[in-house]
Amino acid sequence: MNEEIMxxxxxxxxxxxxxxxxxxxxxxxSTFRLVATLAVAGALAGLLIVLVNQHTKPIIDKYKAEQLxxxxxxxLPGVERYSTYYLVxxxxxxxxxxxxxxxxxxRIYVGYDILDEVSGIAISRGESGFQDVVxxxxxxxxxxxxxxGMKVLDSxxxxxxxxxxxxxxxxxxxxxxxxxxxxxxxxxxxxxxxxNEIDTITGATISSKVVIDIINHALEEWRPVIDxxxxxxxxxxxxxxTKQ
Amino acid sequence: MRKTTPxxxxxxGIWNENPVLIQMLGLCPALAVTNSVKNAxxxxxxxxxxxxCSSVLVSSCKRFIPNEVRISAYILVIATFVTLADMxxxxxxxxxxxxxxxxxxxxxxxxxxLGRQEAFSAKNNVYRxxxxxxxxxxxxxxxxxMMGGFREILGTGSFxxxxxxxxxxxxxxxxxxxxxxxxxxxFILLAMGxxxxxxxxxxxxxxxxxx
Numbered sequence: 001m002n003e004e005i006m007x008x009x010x011x012x013x014x015x016x017x018x019x020x021x022x023x024x025x026x027x028x029x030s031t032f033r034l035v036a037t038l039a040v041a042g043a044l045a046g047l048l049i050v051l052v053n054q055h056t057k058p059i060i061d062k063y064k065a066e067q068l069x070x071x072x073x074x075x076l077p078g079v080e081r082y083s084t085y086y087l088v089x090x091x092x093x094x095x096x097x098x099x100x101x102x103x104x105x106x107r108i109y110v111g112y113d114i115l116d117e118v119s120g121i122a123i124s125r126g127e128s129g130f131q132d133v134v135x136x137x138x139x140x141x142x143x144x145x146x147x148x149g150m151k152v153l154d155s156x157x158x159x160x161x162x163x164x165x166x167x168x169x170x171x172x173x174x175x176x177x178x179x180x181x182x183x184x185x186x187x188x189x190x191x192x193x194x195x196n197e198i199d200t201i202t203g204a205t206i207s208s209k210v211v212i213d214i215i216n217h218a219l220e221e222w223r224p225v226i227d228x229x230x231x232x233x234x235x236x237x238x239x240x241x242t243k244q
Numbered sequence: 245m246r247k248t249t250p251x252x253x254x255x256x257g258i259w260n261e262n263p264v265l266i267q268m269l270g271l272c273p274a275l276a277v278t279n280s281v282k283n284a285x286x287x288x289x290x291x292x293x294x295x296x297c298s299s300v301l302v303s304s305c306k307r308f309i310p311n312e313v314r315i316s317a318y319i320l321v322i323a324t325f326v327t328l329a330d331m332x333x334x335x336x337x338x339x340x341x342x343x344x345x346x347x348x349x350x351x352x353x354x355x356x357x358l359g360r361q362e363a364f365s366a367k368n369n370v371y372r373x374x375x376x377x378x379x380x381x382x383x384x385x386x387x388x389x390m391m392g393g394f395r396e397i398l399g400t401g402s403f404x405x406x407x408x409x410x411x412x413x414x415x416x417x418x419x420x421x422x423x424x425x426x427x428x429x430x431f432i433l434l435a436m437g438x439x440x441x442x443x444x445x446x447x448x449x450x451x452x453x454x455x
Contacts, residue, residue, distance in 0.1 A: 045320055045321070049327050052331055052332070053331055055335075056331045056334065060334050132346075154342070160400070160417070161417070161420070
């Protein structure tokens with residue numbers, strides 16, 4: 001950079017050449033000015049982004065929280081209310097240790113029926129799909145081990161093919177029909193009628209298998225934790241979220 | 245440089261120098277997100293916002309941008325507006341934002357936008373740069389919607405998600421795949437070339453006939 005500038009300096013400000021107003025010399029710009037221009041522009045750009053982000057962040061977060069709430073009730077049909085439980089020291093807890101951010105803790109959503117009994121558990125989990133991470137939420141009944149629903153929260157799967165994991169209702173409905181776990185994916189027509197079979201989507205085998213894998217892995221991981229016991233959720237607590 | 249009128253600035257991007265169909269710029273989004281008309285429209289809207297804002301800002305700040313760092317400055321301006329578009333879409337049109345995924349962030353590297361800054365906004369005033377940006381934006385929209393329509397009709401048998409042919413239609417899955425994008429673009433360019441050639445033959449014929 002400096003060398004270039006110096007070269008240009010000697011080229012344009014050659015003292016042997018007379019300076020004439022008719023032939024304007026090529027203006028050289030100091031390195032400082034180059035850096036300063038970009039720095040100022042960058043600072044302004046940053047400021048603008050921060051301002052807009054401050055405005056849009058609450059809207060985006062609110063939307064995401066709403067979507068999650070809707071999704072929990074969707075995958076746990078018949079649930080009256082649910083509580084969020086955090087994984088603290090390998091046990092489920094309603095509270096997180098003080099002074100910690102709640103986003104640092106993994107969580108599950110435990111749904112209660114009208115009699116205040118645990119009737120379903122929803123787990124959100126993401127794994128790499130065909131293109132990027134597929135994030136889903138699914139619900140299951142801890143007593144029977146049967147699934148009660150599944151919803152894709154975030155996916156960048158191929159539009160038209162992989163996105164059938166949430167657009168193909170025939171595929172999605174299978175998860176709401178109470179299949180037993182662990183799930184196995186089978187090609188359409190190749191199933192043996194077992195209660196834990198899920199028909200994969202033609203043309204989107206990888207994406208549909210990812211959904212099945214996520215559910216199996218999540219259950220493998222959370223089952224022991226859940227079996228260790230779910231602390232009773234107080235009927236009224238600040239963690240409680242009631243259906244509106 | 246040839247002098248142009250403001251209306252020419254506006255029209256040029258739409259037809260004569262259509263960014264996608266004539267200049268072959270911005271092909272990445274044109275191929276990637278045009279598997280449905282809705283996605284094509286959302287992509288065009290985001291790009292339209294970015295190109296208009298960038299052109300106005302670049303043309304009004306051109307005096308302060310040293311020649312040596314102009315490309316970096318343009319990219320900085322474009323990237324800023326893309327980030328804004330990304331955040332605004334996520335806040336106000338979350339469904340479309342989800343559909344377009346990573347392609348919104350990739351508007352930054354759409355050479356059509358950088359091309360307009362370098363070729364036009366850096367040399368012209370704000371008003372004409374804006375006209376040029378709007379024209380280019382509309383041209384981009386037309387190209388994308390054309391491709392999106394073609395691919396959605398053949399690939400899923402619907403237009404803007406309204407089913408056109410009923411349940412018996414067997415969709416051409418290839419049309420919604422990346423390969424379908426290349427095929428569609430090829431056919432559209434073929435058709436345009438055909439029209440252009442016919443126009444040329446006609447003009448030469450009339451020129452020969454008239455003494």
